[in-house]
Amino acid sequence: MFGRSEGTMADPTEVVLTTSFAAALGVAVVGAMRQGGSRKQETPAPLPATDAESPFDPPHEITATPPPLPPMGGIPLWFYRPADLLGSGFVFLVFSMLALGNVGAPQQTTTALSPGALVVSIAFQFAMAGIVLGTVAGRIHPVEWLGLRWKAWPWLLVIAPCSVLGMWAVFGGLHYSGYVEWMESLGAETTQDTVKLLQDSQDPLVLGLMAAAAVLAAPLCEEIVFRGYLYPVLKRFTGMWPAAIASSLVFACAHGNLTAALPLFIFGGLLVLLYEKTGSLWTPIAAHFCFNGATVVIQFGSRILGIPIEGAS
Secondary structure: OOOOOOOHHHHHHHHHHHHHHHHHHHHHHHHHHHHHHHHHHHHHOOEEEOOOOOOOOOOEEEEOOOOOOOOOOOOOOOOOOOOOOHHHHHHHHHHHHHHHHHHHOOOOOHHHHOOHHHHHHHHHHHHHHHHHHHHOOOOOOOHHOOOOOOOOHHHHHHHHHHHHHHHHHHHHHHHOOOOOHHHHHOOOOOOHHHHHHHHHOHHHHHHHHHHHHHHHHHHHHHHHHHHHHHHHHHHHHHHHHHHHHHHHHHHHOOOOHHHOOOOOHHHHHHHHHHHHHHHOHHHHHHHHHHHHHHHHHHHHHHHHOOOOOOOOO
């Protein structure tokens, strides 16, 4: 059970998110250092030559070719280069600046968010996905890169709904543990701004754009950026576990809500697991689509039926 403090403290969101972004960077750096050290230890020593032209030739040495990297799951990594670490750093910098900038900015009512601002937000998501695609283009075909020819795609009809049910179980466990009340006692927002917008806005255009951003733009673009690029780049140079932890931390904190950070971190780890197990980005895209879609449907249903929904989303 989470403890409850007396009264309400100052909102710790900015401090905690800053610390979490720093932790993600630290995990990646330590993982890269360990990965580099282990590869140096595995470099084979020079071997005596066995292809001398005659027994009377003087002995000499040849250097054995280092063995190829062992396969690490179904995600291709061979085409990633050290320069891609700069690309992953760019992703980290952009999303950390946006998240922390929004937290530190003066609060405004979510109902005042204009359709133009939502269009800009959607365009930004597609721009980030386009930058990632352009970074990898020319080295590997996107179909091969993202595993889009996954022959077992009918399993999406099972995997995606089960992922949503699993995350609802996580939310339920956090709720009954007192997590939301604990966050309230710390002064943190317990509902994401996007969900507030779906709950409070009276503009049909705003609601439509918000639904499109949540159900279409976010699952597609965020999966290309976070699971399609950031995670495998980090995995190539830091190892699987540091990459999973760091990319999931960045994904969770990028949403800028302290209460949602823990469940979104768990969700990010689940999406990494789905990508690893299937080798196809269709699985995290489908799970993300169903998760966001279910949220939108529930929020619209609550508006129509007049049923208030409390707690973090």
